[in-house]
Amino acid sequence: MSHTVLEIDLSALEHNYDYLRSKLRPEVKMLAVVKAYAYGSESVAIAKKLEEKGVDYFAVAYTAEGITLREAGVKTPILVLHPQIENFAEIIEYNLEPSIYSFRVLKAFTEIAEAKGIKEYPIHIKFNTGLNRLGFKDVNEKDILDQLNATKALKVISLFSHLVASEDMNERRFTQYQIETFEKNAKHMIEGLGYAPMMHQSNTSAIINYPEAQFDMVRSGIGLFGYGNTQEEDLKLKPVATLKTVISQIHDVAVNETVGYNRAHTAAKLERSATLPIGHADGIARTYGKGRGYVMIHGKKAPIIGNVCMDMIMVNVTEIDCQEGDEVIVFGKDASAVALSARINSIPYELITAISQRVKRKIIE
Numbered sequence: 001m002s003h004t005v006l007e008i009d010l011s012a013l014e015h016n017y018d019y020l021r022s023k024l025r026p027e028v029k030m031l032a033v034v035k036a037y038a039y040g041s042e043s044v045a046i047a048k049k050l051e052e053k054g055v056d057y058f059a060v061a062y063t064a065e066g067i068t069l070r071e072a073g074v075k076t077p078i079l080v081l082h083p084q085i086e087n088f089a090e091i092i093e094y095n096l097e098p099s100i101y102s103f104r105v106l107k108a109f110t111e112i113a114e115a116k117g118i119k120e121y122p123i124h125i126k127f128n129t130g131l132n133r134l135g136f137k138d139v140n141e142k143d144i145l146d147q148l149n150a151t152k153a154l155k156v157i158s159l160f161s162h163l164v165a166s167e168d169m170n171e172r173r174f175t176q177y178q179i180e181t182f183e184k185n186a187k188h189m190i191e192g193l194g195y196a197p198m199m200h201q202s203n204t205s206a207i208i209n210y211p212e213a214q215f216d217m218v219r220s221g222i223g224l225f226g227y228g229n230t231q232e233e234d235l236k237l238k239p240v241a242t243l244k245t246v247i248s249q250i251h252d253v254a255v256n257e258t259v260g261y262n263r264a265h266t267a268a269k270l271e272r273s274a275t276l277p278i279g280h281a282d283g284i285a286r287t288y289g290k291g292r293g294y295v296m297i298h299g300k301k302a303p304i305i306g307n308v309c310m311d312m313i314m315v316n317v318t319e320i321d322c323q324e325g326d327e328v329i330v331f332g333k334d335a336s337a338v339a340l341s342a343r344i345n346s347i348p349y350e351l352i353t354a355i356s357q358r359v360k361r362k363i364i365e
């Protein structure tokens with residue numbers, strides 16, 4: 001070990017894929033959400049492994065993420081969840097499939113597809129059933145249908161929506177309302193189109209909590225990467241990414257000496273501090289400083305002391321038998337990203353996607 005590395009365990013990914021699949025009716029398709037560098041890991045290696053496993057679809061947030069996959073040779077259909085109009089030419093060029101979430105993008109995409117003389121380009125219609133983020137509402141149905149039925153350039157491959165709180169059982173009634181609303185939207189659309197696109201609404205927590213909402217396909221992100229949004233599910237999944245670093249130097253810090261910028265930590269007694277080559281530029285938020293965050297060294301928690309620097313953190317190893325050069329685990333296998341992120345009132349989604357591109361990714365088969 002000589003530096004900071006994010007290990008990506010593809011066998012953990014396979015395990016999570018098989019586990020989530022086992023929750024689905026056999027005919028239900030699986031879409032893997034690989035946005036944001038596959039939740040901070042490595043999108044090409046992840047997508048290739050999932051393609052090998054027979055995944056049915058991918059989704060990314062932005063067009064450039066889809067292009068990266070296509071350039072790496074990924075052949076599976078790719079839904080772009082949040083395209084912009086200026087991306088539409090590239091979407092077509094790279095055989096990506098846009099989410100159509102407003103009349104503005106519907107009109108723009110229809111025009112460009114018609115101008116290129118394309119027939120039946122695959123698109124996905126997004127409904128807003130309560131998140132109020134992206135999508136059409138019920139009241140739009142007739143106008144969407146009029147526009148879709150007026151062109152031969154587009155073919156609706158799927159109708160979809162996104163749940164607000166599928167992990168929160170206190171919101172069960174609202175989730176059920178969203179599921180019913182989506183079913184109603186989809187029914188009207190299918191009647192009006194005269195053919196039946198796929199329907200999908202579930203993310204990872206809905207796969208776990210709402211088996212009645214599997215429809216034709218589900219969209220899993222966080223679960224594939226090893227987090228199930230409950231303790232019980234976390235035990236059944238395996239973290240794909242493990243962030244490791246190393247002890248660069250150990251200092252004895254005398255009483256009343258301070259550690260780090262702004263003298264944010266003062267030693268109350270003789271302490272030992274270890275300096276690690278990882279900082280806020282690698283994705284360790286400054287809010288983890290001053291004792292809130294910690295790393296694992298030989299299975300023990302070493303709290304971060306003082307302020308997080310750009311390229312380093314200092315941790316307290318007074319009670320830990322360790323040496324310069326020893327391995328340090330920040331999160332992943334044997335170091336819960338759930339527990340660590342909770343220390344700053346965050347969630348694993350944020351912690352794992354924050355690891356910057358400076359950190360080397362190491363793929364483990």
Ligand SMILES: *Cc1c(COP(=O)(O)O)cnc(C)c1O
Pocket residue numbers: 033081162202203204205219220221222223
């Ligand atoms: C990110 C995202 C998902 C995946 O959600 P997870 O909770 O990570 O499974 C599914 N659908 C949409 C629209 C998303 O933006």
